[in-house]
Amino acid sequence: MRLVLMGPPGAGKGTQAVGIAAALGIPHISTGDIFRANVSQGTALGIEAKRYMDAGEYVPDGVTNAMVRDRISHDDARPGFLLDGYPRTIEQVAELDSMLASDGYKLTKALELTVNVDEVVSRLVRRAAEQGRADDNENVIRRRLEVYFAQTAPLTALYAQRGILQQIDGMGTVDEVGLRIMAALA
Numbered sequence: 508m509r510l511v512l513m514g515p516p517g518a519g520k521g522t523q524a525v526g527i528a529a530a531l532g533i534p535h536i537s538t539g540d541i542f543r544a545n546v547s548q549g550t551a552l553g554i555e556a557k558r559y560m561d562a563g564e565y566v567p568d569g570v571t572n573a574m575v576r577d578r579i580s581h582d583d584a585r586p587g588f589l590l591d592g593y594p595r596t597i598e599q600v601a602e603l604d605s606m607l608a609s610d611g612y613k614l615t616k617a618l619e620l621t622v623n624v625d626e627v628v629s630r631l632v633r634r635a636a637e638q639g640r641a642d643d644n645e646n647v648i649r650r651r652l653e654v655y656f657a658q659t660a661p662l663t664a665l666y667a668q669r670g671i672l673q674q675i676d677g678m679g680t681v682d683e684v685g686l687r688i689m690a691a692l693a
């Protein structure tokens with residue numbers, strides 16, 4: 508299973524991704540998590556990424572693509588993986604296709620969590636209070652949603668054309684949404 512999980516910030520991708528990846532026995536690869544780990548370790552990658560993250564903008568494709576290429580080349584990702592928060596731009600879609608094609612693989616499915624935007628904003632504001640994320644103040648939240656709807660949401664049409672897009676209602680409890688996702692994968 509080579510899966511991508513899409514959906515706006517606050518849709519619950521991270522939470523769901525952990526559960527799906529565990530159930531399927533594949534690694535959960537979150538570009539946001541990898542960037543945050545680099546930020547907290549103060550690596551060169553983290554210092555570069557932080558400027559964009561704090562403003563709610565996307566980290567440049569070159570940086571992000573190289574990081575994903577490296578991560579999915581690890582042994583644990585051989586049987587498959589669940590990408591969370593990647594691809595987010597058309598260039599990343601093309602790059603992921605080429606990473607997979609070079610090993611003779613294709614994406615199995617693209618899962619898109621659909622949500623009510625007002626609900627998402629309140630989820631993000633709540634998470635900001637709980638986790639103290641620098642990219643979760645209200646202006647940045649608004650910017651992240653804008654960037655998502657402008658640059659990432661349209662990409663689902665590409666996966667729909669290929670017949671691998673599966674849209675899942677992301678509203679409801681963590682368990683309800685998790686069951687819908689597992690049903691979509693069955």
Ligand code: AMP
Binds near residue numbers: 563
């Ligand atoms: P996330 O936790 O997935 O919402 O990601 C947090 C932040 O990391 C995003 O707002 C971006 O600044 C950056 N980021 C994560 N994934 C990507 C990606 N695929 N392309 C560009 N930037 C990304």
